[in-house]
Structure formats: structure tokens, C-alpha cells
Amino acid sequence: MRFFKTLLILVFLIPLQSAYSxxxxxxxxxxxxxxxxxxxxxxxxxxxxxxxRSIPELDLSATDWLLDLILDPAKGKNQKIFNIRNPxxxxxxxxxxxxxxxxxxxxxxxxxxxQTSLLKLIDDKPANTRTVFEKQLLELSxxxxxxxxxxxxxxxxxxxxxxxxxxxxxxxxFEFILNGxxxxxxxxxxxxxxxxxxxxxxxxxxxxxxxxxxxxxVALKSIPKNLFDIDNLKKERWLNQTNLFYIxxxxxxxxxxxxxxNWMTRITFTRRISYALLLIGFFAHSYGIILRMIIxxxxxxxxxxxxxLFVSFIVLLFAIILEYFRxxxxxxxxxxxxxxxxxxxxxxxxxxxxxxxxxxxxxxxxFWLATHVTTITMGYGASLVAGFIGxxxxxxxxxxxxxxxxxxxxxxxxxxxxxxxxxFTLFGTILGGIWADQSWxxxxxxxxxxxxxxxxxxxxxxxxxxxxxxxxxPVDFALGMALNNIIVALAWxxxxxxxxxxxxxxxxDGVAKNLFIFIGFELIFSLGMYYxxxxxxxxxxST
Amino acid sequence: xxKFLYNFISSPKIFVYTVLWLMILVFFGTLAQKDIGxxxxxxxxxxxxxxxxxxxxxxxxxxxxxxxxxLNLSSSLFRKTLWKIKKIGVIILHIGGLLLLLGGxxxxxxxSEGNMVxxxxxxxxxTDDYHRMELCFVNLxxxxxxxxxxxxxxxLVEGNTISxxxxxxxxxxxxxIKNTRIQxxxxxxxxxxxxxxxQFVLLPKEPEKENTQNRPSLIFRIRGSKNNADGxxxxxxxxxxxxxFNFKNEKFFSEFRKERTYLPFSIELLDFKKVLHPGTxxxxxxxSEINLIENEIPRRVLIQMNEPLRHMGYTxxxxxxxxxxxxxxxxxxxxxxxxxxxxxxxxxxxxIGLLVHLxxxxxxxxxxxxxxxx
Numbered sequence: 019m020r021f022f023k024t025l026l027i028l029v030f031l032i033p034l035q036s037a038y039s040x041x042x043x044x045x046x047x048x049x050x051x052x053x054x055x056x057x058x059x060x061x062x063x064x065x066x067x068x069x070x071r072s073i074p075e076l077d078l079s080a081t082d083w084l085l086d087l088i089l090d091p092a093k094g095k096n097q098k099i100f101n102i103r104n105p106x107x108x109x110x111x112x113x114x115x116x117x118x119x120x121x122x123x124x125x126x127x128x129x130x131x132x133q134t135s136l137l138k139l140i141d142d143k144p145a146n147t148r149t150v151f152e153k154q155l156l157e158l159s160x161x162x163x164x165x166x167x168x169x170x171x172x173x174x175x176x177x178x179x180x181x182x183x184x185x186x187x188x189x190x191x192f193e194f195i196l197n198g199x200x201x202x203x204x205x206x207x208x209x210x211x212x213x214x215x216x217x218x219x220x221x222x223x224x225x226x227x228x229x230x231x232x233x234x235x236v237a238l239k240s241i242p243k244n245l246f247d248i249d250n251l252k253k254e255r256w257l258n259q260t261n262l263f264y265i266x267x268x269x270x271x272x273x274x275x276x277x278x279x280n281w282m283t284r285i286t287f288t289r290r291i292s293y294a295l296l297l298i299g300f301f302a303h304s305y306g307i308i309l310r311m312i313i314x315x316x317x318x319x320x321x322x323x324x325x326x327l328f329v330s331f332i333v334l335l336f337a338i339i340l341e342y343f344r345x346x347x348x349x350x351x352x353x354x355x356x357x358x359x360x361x362x363x364x365x366x367x368x369x370x371x372x373x374x375x376x377x378x379x380x381x382x383x384x385f386w387l388a389t390h391v392t393t394i395t396m397g398y399g400a401s402l403v404a405g406f407i408g409x410x411x412x413x414x415x416x417x418x419x420x421x422x423x424x425x426x427x428x429x430x431x432x433x434x435x436x437x438x439x440x441x442f443t444l445f446g447t448i449l450g451g452i453w454a455d456q457s458w459x460x461x462x463x464x465x466x467x468x469x470x471x472x473x474x475x476x477x478x479x480x481x482x483x484x485x486x487x488x489x490x491x492p493v494d495f496a497l498g499m500a501l502n503n504i505i506v507a508l509a510w511x512x513x514x515x516x517x518x519x520x521x522x523x524x525x526x527d528g529v530a531k532n533l534f535i536f537i538g539f540e541l542i543f544s545l546g547m548y549y550x551x552x553x554x555x556x557x558x559x560s561t
Numbered sequence: 562x563x564k565f566l567y568n569f570i571s572s573p574k575i576f577v578y579t580v581l582w583l584m585i586l587v588f589f590g591t592l593a594q595k596d597i598g599x600x601x602x603x604x605x606x607x608x609x610x611x612x613x614x615x616x617x618x619x620x621x622x623x624x625x626x627x628x629x630x631x632l633n634l635s636s637s638l639f640r641k642t643l644w645k646i647k648k649i650g651v652i653i654l655h656i657g658g659l660l661l662l663l664g665g666x667x668x669x670x671x672x673s674e675g676n677m678v679x680x681x682x683x684x685x686x687x688t689d690d691y692h693r694m695e696l697c698f699v700n701l702x703x704x705x706x707x708x709x710x711x712x713x714x715x716x717l718v719e720g721n722t723i724s725x726x727x728x729x730x731x732x733x734x735x736x737x738i739k740n741t742r743i744q745x746x747x748x749x750x751x752x753x754x755x756x757x758x759x760q761f762v763l764l765p766k767e768p769e770k771e772n773t774q775n776r777p778s779l780i781f782r783i784r785g786s787k788n789n790a791d792g793x794x795x796x797x798x799x800x801x802x803x804x805x806f807n808f809k810n811e812k813f814f815s816e817f818r819k820e821r822t823y824l825p826f827s828i829e830l831l832d833f834k835k836v837l838h839p840g841t842x843x844x845x846x847x848x849s850e851i852n853l854i855e856n857e858i859p860r861r862v863l864i865q866m867n868e869p870l871r872h873m874g875y876t877x878x879x880x881x882x883x884x885x886x887x888x889x890x891x892x893x894x895x896x897x898x899x900x901x902x903x904x905x906x907x908x909x910x911x912x913i914g915l916l917v918h919l920x921x922x923x924x925x926x927x928x929x930x931x932x933x934x935x
Contacts, residue, residue: 048839048840049840050838050840050841051837051838051839051840051841051843051845052838175840186839187839187840188839188840376838376841376843376845378843378844382845382846382866383866383867386867434922434923437915437918437919437922437923438919438923440915441912441915441916441919444911444915445908445911445912448661448904448907448908448911449908451904452904452905452908453867455901455904456867456869457866457867457869457878458878458880458894459674459869459876459878459880459894459895459896459898460674460896460898461664461668461898461900461901461904462665462668463599463603464587464590464591464599464602464603464606464607465599466591466594469587469588469590469591470591472587473584473587473588476580476583476584476587477584479576479580480577480580480581480584483573483576483577483580484577486573487572487573487574487577489573489574489577513591516591516592516594516595
């Protein structure tokens with residue numbers, strides 16, 4: 019019941035954000051193929067330059083930093099905004115290594131200019147042969163260029179172009195001046211409002227700032243064609259500012275702490291509090307995903323980052339259902355641990371910049387994203403839950419080897435979740451085949467990503483049939499499902515490392531190391547626990 | 562004996578072992594793709610009945626494994642213990658699985674695929690095979706028609722001699738190069754080299770992992786023309802200016818090309834469109850506006866990503882494109898697959914089966930403290 023009540027509240031919350039007044043962070047800007055709020059734009063570039071999404075030392079938000087830079091480029095260029103953490107890069111541009119790793123535009127530029135020929139050489143190299151130093155130096159030079167383009171408004175594509183069939187690219191105020199474009203009616207309205215806002219901001223005239231923003235919104239609404247949704251811009255800015263996923267993470271961690279307290283004290287009430295905290299975290303989590311779906315008008319999963327968010331959502335969903343039926347903390351344990359771990363993985367991906375990217379042509383299909391991708395990701399989630407229970411079973415079969423009824427109940431939950439997992443992975447895989455049949459002309463091509471999904475399905479089929487045919491005892495089954503986590507990780511992240519086939523659109527360097535650590539840990543933990551509990555069983559039988 | 566055999570083949574243990582073996586195949590077949598490319602690895606591990614491990618040890622390939630799995634699954638359906646109302650979901654599920662495997666078999670054996678490259682304004686009525694090549698001689702001297710003589714992939718093996726009976730010629734295949742580097746000749750050559758080979762040499766270079774990225778070539782000697790057409794010729798894939806020769810007062814040219822399969826209709830490319838996300842180099846969509854011409858009656862069709870054209874059992878997909886200075890060409894993948902409906906049907910059957918089973922059994926499973934056996 020509580021579930022529905024909170025859901026209801028959330029549903030009412032969604033339209034609320036559009037009631038917010040129009041702020042400077044909501045100003046639409048075209049960047050990387052997408053119309054996004056200025057707030058997102060500023061955050062992404064600040065993240066790329068500075069390594070953070072705001073400047074806490076100066077108490078500046080990303081948007082404030084951006085506007086200050088535009089209004090006073092001379093001052094902005096002396097601001098230490100470039101975060102260079104590689105001493106090789108620092109010395110290559112003739113700078114002294116400083117412990118705060120921060121350098122200003124005016125410090126970096128002369129050194130880079132002296133290295134023009136080196137940069138040209140790096141630029142000509144194929145991307146996969148560049149060393150870390152070369153990549154970072156090149157990135158720095160690109161960032162310097164971007165910074166300068168922002169400082170004189172060149173890359174700020176704020177003004178929608180004349181409405182026509184072929185020209186979708188927006189225009190920056192700089193281009194208006196440079197190319198002598200005569201603005202049309204709504205363009206001049208926008209330009210006027212922008213000018214007024216910037217002028218009043220320079221003089222700290224808050225009243226005019228406010229009124230010019232009202233003008234700005236009116237000007238945007240006067241565009242004859244529906245290019246973007248102002249409410250969505252507001253929603254995105256709100257999502258940026260509230261950091262819903264930090265909130266959900268906090269609640270998951272808190273829930274885990276209270277659960278620990280519950281284990282020590284055995285007070286039922288604390289378990290309920292812990293469950294409630296988990297639910298609150300889950301709502302923040304789900305709300306974040308829902309908002310992202312509304313903003314991009316797309317199903318929940320289309321990038322690797324989103325798959326992490328969604329898998330953890332599924333893990334939590336299963337955990338909550340399990341807890342609802344079992345009421346013994348097992349579900350909370352799985353949910354809190356799983357949720358927290360995946361949030362941290364997700365933050366790792368979010369550190370790359372904008373997480374709401376546009377999609378390449380073959381992925382650009384809401385129908386298949388909604389069916390295949392969502393199903394297979396649900397399969398990953400359910401498999402991981404079964405895997406978590408597998409770990410738990412191995413531990414508990416050591417700790418409480420006498421409590422057969424308790425072990426059996428855990429086993430039954432694991433078996434049930436495994437069947438659900440199989441349902442999603444199997445149909446996710448088949449749906450993927452059908453999508454491939456629709457877009458590439460073959461149902462199955464033994465492509466790494468397809469094979470990865472197939473491996474999960476086959477492993478689960480094998481484990482289930484081993485159990486049904488009596489080849490595997492519950493503890494063997496638990497081991498099987500625990501090791502299934504490795505296969506899920508390989509299929510999810512590992513196949514991208516091969517860089518072959520049609521699916522390799524999510525490559526990442528740092529993943530390999532983490533993946534191997536994870537696999538090593540899983541192998542040692544699962545096999546170790548399995549060995550110990552088998553031994554335990556033997557000793558029991560012999561005494 | 563028969564009963565023993567039946568019990569053996571229908572045992573779940575057989576299933577477990579075949580799945581285990583399939584997993585091993587899939588794992589190593591996937592890893593191998595990094596080194597030998599997708600196509601070669603698929604041929605070796607999955608589309609083979611038997612493959613050789615380290616060149617000497619024969620092991621069952623994907624087809625044998627899947628065949629065994631199909632046998633196991635179909636025979637297990639006859640087990641009496643299975644046919645209980647409680648297991649209705651399981652039965653439906655397994656029938657669906659069997660259909661999926663059968664569909665895979667039909668596709669593996671009967672489907673054919675290739676691609677079709679059409680320049681804007683051009684018209685094409687055949688598909689090119691991805692891998693198989695052919696050597697083609699075209700007689701240009703006939704009135705109002707062209708005569709094609711085609712030698713198949715199987716004949717084009719190094720050391721083989723083909724007799725071109727109609728003209729009384731013998732063709733020796735001297736060399737078949739997988740991936741070719743074309744180099745200018747520096748020195749004058751013997752008059753035995755003809756046409757293109759007078760100025761250039763065809764040299765082998767390291768083949769690419771993906772076979773489709775290679776530029777194969779063929780070097781052959783013609784004997785028996787009783788005129789100066791005897792000599793050594795070289796052809797490579799995609800050659801533009803083909804040499805014209807005289808055989809017995811008739812004009813010919815030869816071409817080394819991908820094996821063609823002719824279609825009962827033709828396709829004309831009106832316009833190829835590539836749309837980028839504004840301000841980026843990321844493609845948002847590709848599409849080909851074509852005329853499907855059958856009995857000289859055109860029909861306009863738009864083929865785009867995820868929206869193929871299906872016609873007379875063939876399916877045309879937007880696969881790729883070629884951008885040149887003056888023109889654009891579209892690359893359509895063409896597939897004829899009799900088994901393509903199997904996955905659709907079987908996935909519906911399987912999901913019904915699994916859902917039925919879950920609905921019957923799941924609530925009992927996840928509740929704490931129960932005595933019902935999973």
C-alpha cells in the first residue's frame with residue numbers, strides 16, 4: 019500500500035517542475051546534436067576542464083562560471099580552471115608542477131603554442147595508438163580551444179536557425195555578427211532578451227535580470243515550430259541540481275547501516291525502518307530514471323551508463339519484492355548492497371560528461387530499445403539478484419548448516435529468481451535476434467554481444483537442468499548462480515573490450531582492470547565458500 | 562537396446578553436457594574473433610560439423626552440438642513423466658525451444674545472403690556474394706546482346722587448369738591472392754604479360770581480419786588462342802578499366818568479381834540520404850529511396866535502418882553506403898531466409914510456456930518457510 023501511495027505522490031511531482039519559473043540555467047542550447055539546458059552545457063564543460071560540475075572553492079555554479087567568463091573573458095582567462103593531473107603534460111607545456119593541479123588559460127596557452135608540431139603529430143596518429151600522455155595533451159589542447167570558443171560566444175549555439183527542412187543547426191550570437199546574418203522576428207527577440215540579461219547581470223540589476231528572463235521565455239515560445247519542450251529543459255536542470263542518484267545512494271547506505279543495527283539487536287522495528295529507507299531510496303532512483311525517460315523521450319536504457327542505472331533499479335525491485343514476501347532482511351541486504359555498488363559504477367560512467375547522449379542510427383529505434391534492450395537489462399538485473407542470493411546461500415550454508423528449513427527457503431527464493439532471470443535473458447536474447455533480423459537481415463550472427471547474452475542463457479539453462487536432473491545439489495546450484503555473475507559481467511562489459519562486431523559501441527579503457535578484479539574476487543569467494551561448506555558437510559556426515 | 566539408446570539420448574544429462582560444450586565453443590569462438598575475425602571464427606566454431614583444434618584434434622563443431630541438442634530435446638518430449646497437467650508450462654516451453662532450434666537448422670542450411678551496391682541513378686538486378694568470387698568473360702562482339710561465360714569459385718584454385726571449350730582455350734590459374742597490393746612496374750617486362758599486367762604487378766599483402774575488407778586478385782595464363790592473346794593476365798576486385806582482348810576476331814573482356822545471383826526484378830537507386838545529429842558527425846539515420854522495378858513497372862520504396870524492404874522472399878536492408886566525390890552509392894544487404902519466422906513463433910510459444918510455469922510455481926518459491934519442492 020505504501021508503495022502505491024508514494025508512487026502517487028511521485029506522479030504528482032512530475033508536472034510540478036514545469037511550474038518552476040524560467041531561470042538562466044534553462045536557456046536552451048544546441049550541443050552534441052541535442053537541445054539541452056544551459057545548465058547541463060555549463061556543467062559538462064566545467065567537468066571537462068575542471069574535473070567537477072561546480073567550483074565549490076569560489077561557491078560558483080557551472081552556469082555562473084560560464085556567464086562570468088562571457089561577461090569578463092579577461093578575468094576568466096586568469097582563473098585557474100584547467101585541472102591537469104599528469105606531471106608529464108605539465109612539464110611538456112613548460113609549466114611548474116603545482117599540488118592543486120590547477121592552471122589558468124593564460125598559463126597553459128603559451129606552452130601549447132610552442133608544442134604545435136607535437137600536437138599535429140599526435141593528431142595524425144590513429145586514436146588507438148596514442149599513449150596516455152598524448153591523449154591527455156591532445157585533450158588539453160582541445161579543451162583550451164573549446165574554452166576560448168565559449169569565452170567569445172562562438173560555440174554557444176543559442177539561437178534556433180530559420181525554420182527550414184534541411185538546416186537544423188543552431189546559430190551562436192558570434193556567428194550572427196561574423197556572418198552579418200539578419201535575425202528574423204523570434205531570433206531578434208531572443209537576442210534582445212539575452213543582451214538585456216547579460217547587461218543587467220553585469221550591473222547586478224536583479225529586477226531587470228528577472229524580467230529579461232521572462233522575455234526570453236516568451237521569445238522562445240514565439241518560435242513557430244515545436245523544436246524543444248521548455249518544460250523538459252526545466253526538468254533536466256532540476257535533475258542536474260537535485261542529484262537524485264546521490265539521494266538514492268545515501269538512502270541505500272543508510273538502509274544498510276540500520277539493517278546492520280537490526281542484525282545486532284534483532285529488534286523487528288529497525289528492520290522496518292531499514293526497509294522504509296530502502297523504499298525511499300528506490301523512489302528517488304526510479305524517479306530519476308523516469309525523468310530521464312521523459313526528457314529524452316526514450317526508453318530507460320540506451321547507453322552503458324543507463325544500463326547500470328536500470329540494472330540496479332531491477333536489482334532493487336527484486337530485492338523489495340523478496341523482502342515483502344520473506345520479511346527477514348535478505349531482500350534489504352541484497353538491495354542496499356547491490357544498489358550502492360551499482361550507483362558507484364554509474365558515477366564512474368557519468369564522469370565522462372553528458373549522460374543524455376544522442377544515439378547512432380541503428381540504435382535510434384524506440385520500439386526495439388523498449389523491448390529488447392529493456393528485457394535483456396532486466397535479465398542482467400534478475401541474474402545478479404539470483405547471484406547475490408547464491409553468495410548468501412554459500413555463506414549461510416556454512417554458518418547455519420543445521421537450519422535446513424532456512425537454507426531451503428533461501429534456495430527456493432534463488433531458484434524462483436533464477437527462473438525469472440532466465441525468462442528475461444532468454445526473451446531478451448531472442449528479441450535481440452529479431453531486432454537483428456529486422457535491421458541487419460540475420461537473426462543470429464555469433465557477434466560477441468549476442469554470444470555474451472547466449473552464454474548467460476546457456477549457463478542458466480545448464481544450472482537449472484543440472485538441479486532438475488539431480489546432478490547438482492542446492493549448494494552446487496548456489497555456486498553455479500554465484501559464478502553466473504562473472505558471465506553477466508563479461509556479457510555486459512567484457513564483450514566491448516573485444517572491439518569486434520556490430521555491437522561495439524560502448525568501449526572503455528578502465529573497464530578491463532575492474533572486470534578482472536571482479537572476476538578474481540568472485541572466483542576466490544565463491545569457490546572458497548563452496549569448498550568450505552562442502553567440507554563442513556563432509557565433517558558433519560562423518561561425525 | 563533401443564530403450565537404452567532412447568533413455569540415453571533423452572536424458573537431461575546429455576542436455577547438460579551439450580550445453581556445457583556449446584558454452585565452451587561460444588566462449589572460445591568469441592575470443593577468436595579478435596584474432597581471426599568474425600567470419601572465420603563463425604565458420605570454424607559455429608557453422609562447422611567438426612573442427613580441428615590445433616590443426617590435429619577433431620572436435621564437434623556448433624552444428625553437431627546443436628543437432629545433438631535438438632535430438633535430445635525432441636526425444637525428451639516423449640518422456641511419460643513429463644506429460645502432467647502441472648508441467649504444462651514446461652511442455653510448452655520445450656516445444657518452443659525445439660522450434661527455435663529447428664528454425665536455426667532451416668536458416669543454416671537454406672538461407673542465402675549477399676549485398677547489392679547501387680550508385681545513385683543506377684539500376685541493379687543481382688546480388689553479390691560476400692565471400693565467393695567468379696571469373697567472367699564477356700563477349701562484346703555479338704549483335705544486340707552480351708554473352709557471359711562464368712567460372713565459379715571452385716574452379717579458381719591455384720594450379721588448376723580450366724578449359725574454356727567454346728573458344729578452345731585453356732586457362733591456368735597461376736595465383737589467387739587474398740588481399741592485394743598493386744604496384745607500378747619499374748622495368749620493362751616480357752611480352753608474356755598482357756594488358757594491365759604490363760604496367761603493374763599484383764602482390765600479396767597481409768589479409769585483413771574481416772574478409773570483406775580484402776581486395777582479392779587472380780593471375781592466370783591463357784593458352785591455345787593461336788594468336789597473341791596467349792599470355793598472363795591479372796585481375797583484381799573492383800578494377801575499373803578492364804582490358805579488351807581479341808580472341809578469334811571477337812572482342813572480349815574479363816572480370817574477377819563477387820559471385821552474382823540474379824533476381825527476378827531490379828532495383829534503381831533514386832536517392833541516398835544520410836542525416837547527422839545537428840552539429841556532430843554522429844549519424845542519425847540512413848535511408849535509400851529506390852524504385853523496385855518488376856516487369857518494367859516501377860514502385861517507389863523507402864528503405865531505412867530498421868525498416869527493410871521485403872519482396873518475393875528477399876529482404877533488403879540498409880547496410881552501408883559509399884561516398885565518393887561525385888556520387889553516393891547505397892549498400893543493401895540482401896537475405897533470403899526460409900527460417901525467418903521460426904524465432905518469432907517460437908519466442909511467443911516459449912514466453913507463454915515460461916509464464917504459465919512461473920504463474921503456477923513462483924509464489925510458492927519466493928515465500929519463506931514452505932515445504933513445496935521447487
